[in-house]
Amino acid sequence: MVSRTNTFIGEYHYSIDSKGRINIPAKFRQALSPDSDGTFVITRGLDQCVWIYPLEEWERIEDNLRSFTFLRPKERDFIRQIVRHATPTKYDKQGRVMIPATLQNIAALDDEVLIIGMLNKIEVWNPNIIDDRYDSFLDLTDEDYESFAAQIKL
């Protein structure tokens, strides 16, 4: 049923309720490592979406970020961007987590959300935004696509 721990694939069309909560898909909860103890870290994505990491995976990222020197301003900006919005959250008995208001604004989440498993993390999108992205300005050309596809041997 579940392939690997802390690996998420597939997409789910859910909703945010009036309290700003979204459901973590059952399959994702089952995939979460026991070490993470029901805890995810919610933060800002690099695209206009919210990223949700298993606690364990987030700690690995923290370790990597520590290897930066903080000497160059761009490095500091980058790290700050990633870290400042990060919030650890345990999901409740119904399997939901609360998305901080700041992140709801950034990702323009109102009532409907699209939840996408992205291997080591989970993405939360406004469906309209991601539709637009793939309909229009996806900068992925056919050549890009073919060369990427060749690399993974579909």
Next chain:
Amino acid sequence: MVSRTNTFIGEYHYSIDSKGRINIPAKFRQALSPDSDGTFVITRGLDQCVWIYPLEEWERIEDNLRSFTFLRPKERDFIRQIVRHATPTKYDKQGRVMIPATLQNIAALDDEVLIIGMLNKIEVWNPNIIDDRYDSFLDLTDEDYESFAAQIKL
């Protein structure tokens, strides 16, 4: 009478039932590697059809995808495009799997389906669509055949 594990050839004319389930041909179930534990990963094909991978084969693809970096937008877009439609599913005691509604729409599956073994994966088609495709018999030119001939000796 199994040739090799995780290798599928031949075609089958089956049906989708009212619950959106299709039968995995018995020969294909027997070919599935024991490691996959009765689990397939159902996803979107590059043509207008559904692809079904043995879990083990899908994990190989996942591993390849993990070599991409999430820092480059193009690579994020590509990973997302591949994984968002993928769903791991165990077949039931009758040997059936459920095809997610999204994929039924994409591949225009209603009542009849054509199941085709494509070596490392299984394809599910609407029979009409694949007929049309081969009526206009693709656009395979002599040059195409020449380039294939370099790779294979029939």
Next chain:
DNA sequence: TATAATTGTGGGTAACAGTGGGTAATTATC
């Protein structure tokens, strides 16, 4: 040829997943 096993198909039912909302506990504000 008769019998048994397997295969594809249909459908009932109990468990579970997603959603809404009430109330207590915690935190923030004045």
Next chain:
DNA sequence: GATAATTACCCACTGTTACCCACAATTATA
């Protein structure tokens, strides 16, 4: 310190899904 706002916890409802039993048709076996 009192009040308001927010967050966490719990109960309840509904639709979907997973599991199970059954049957007809085909294939394999004796």
